[in-house]
Amino acid sequence: MSDTQFPIPADADTRRAVPPVICYPNETLPKPDLALYRAARDGAEKVAEVTVPPREAATFEVTAGQFFRISSIEGPQVGDLNLWNRNDISERFFSGKTRALHGTHVTTGERLWSNLPYMRPMATIIADTLEWYGIDAYGGSVHDVIGTRCDPYTGNLLQGSQYHHCCHSNLTRALADHLGLSLAEAEPHVHDVLNVFMCTGFTRDTGQYFMKASPVRPGDYLEFFAEIDLLGAMSACPGGDCSAEHSSDTAACYPMLVEVFAPKEGSLAAWQSPALNGYDRSHGC
Numbered sequence: 001m002s003d004t005q006f007p008i009p010a011d012a013d014t015r016r017a018v019p020p021v022i023c024y025p026n027e028t029l030p031k032p033d034l035a036l037y038r039a040a041r042d043g044a045e046k047v048a049e050v051t052v053p054p055r056e057a058a059t060f061e062v063t064a065g066q067f068f069r070i071s072s073i074e075g076p077q078v079g080d081l082n083l084w085n086r087n088d089i090s091e092r093f094f095s096g097k098t099r100a101l102h103g104t105h106v107t108t109g110e111r112l113w114s115n116l117p118y119m120r121p122m123a124t125i126i127a128d129t130l131e132w133y134g135i136d137a138y139g140g141s142v143h144d145v146i147g148t149r150c151d152p153y154t155g156n157l158l159q160g161s162q163y164h165h166c167c168h169s170n171l172t173r174a175l176a177d178h179l180g181l182s183l184a185e186a187e188p189h190v191h192d193v194l195n196v197f198m199c200t201g202f203t204r205d206t207g208q209y210f211m212k213a214s215p216v217r218p219g220d221y222l223e224f225f226a227e228i229d230l231l232g233a234m235s236a237c238p239g240g241d242c243s244a245e246h247s248s249d250t251a252a253c254y255p256m257l258v259e260v261f262a263p264k265e266g267s268l269a270a271w272q273s274p275a276l277n278g279y280d281r282s283h284g285c
C-alpha cells in the first residue's frame with residue numbers, strides 16, 4: 001500500500017473521511033417470529049442425531065418446521081456447514097448474500113439465505129450460546145460467513161501439499177455418500193460455508209482474513225429453525241479450534257454433535273415455509 005503507482009490527490013484525506021453507508025439496510029427484511037419458533041421448540045422432541053468425527057463430515061436431514069442444533073461436545077472445535085434444499089440441491093446456502101444482508105458473522109435472529117434465483121431463508125438462528133462474544137479488540141467474531149472452507153487446492157497452491165481431510169474434501173465425501181454420487185459429481189455442489197464457532201475477522205492494517213482460537217467450549221451450541229426441507233453436511237475442521245493451522249493433521253480435533261428436533265403437531269399452525277423469491281426473472285426482456 002505504501003508504494004503507490006499514482007500520485008496521492010490533494011484531497012485524499014477528505015475523500016477518505018466520507019462516512020460509510022450501509023449497502024443493504026435490512027429493516028425491510030421479513031422478520032422471523034422468534035417467539036413462535038421458541039414456543040414450538042419448547043415442546044419439541046429429538047428425532048435424530050449424528051456425531052461428526054474429527055477431520056470428517058457427516059450429513060443430516062431436517063424437515064421444514066423442525067430444528068437442528070450443532071454442539072461442541074468434547075473440546076473446542078470449529079465446523080464448516082453446508083446446506084441444500086433436500087428436494088433440489090441446486091438451491092443451496094449463499095454465504096456471500098447472507099454476509100451482505102446480515103454482516104460478517106451471524107447470530108440469533110439472523111438467517112441463512114439461499115442462492116439466486118431462489119433467494120429465500122433456508123434456516124433461522126434461534127439460539128447461540130456464544131452471542132456474548134460480540135466483536136473483540138481485533139475485529140474478530142464467531143460464526144463467520146467470510147471464509148470459504150479449507151480446501152486442498154489452496155493448500156496445494158501455497159504449500160504444494162496433497163491433504164485429503166480439509167472441510168472441502170470432507171463435505172464432498174459426505175455428500176457423495178449421502179446421495180450415491182461419485183466424488184466428481186458431488187464436488188461442484190459443495191459451497192462456501194457457515195463457519196460454526198470459528199473466530200475470524202479481517203486485519204485492520206492489511207485487510208487479511210485471520211482466525212484465532214475459538215471461544216467455544218463443550219456445551220456451547222448454535223441452533224436453527226429449518227425454513228425449508230434441508231440436507232445438511234457438517235465438517236469437523238482439521239484446524240480444531242483454529243488457533244494455529246488447518247489443512248494438516250497437526251491440530252487437536254474433536255467430534256461435534258448435530259441433533260434434530262421435531263415440534264409437537266400443530267405448534268406451528270401460524271407458520272408457512274417461505275416461498276421462492278418474488279422477482280419475476282424477466283431481466284428486463
Ligand SMILES: [Zn+2]
Pocket residue numbers: 080149150166167168236237238239246
Ligand atoms: Zn476446515
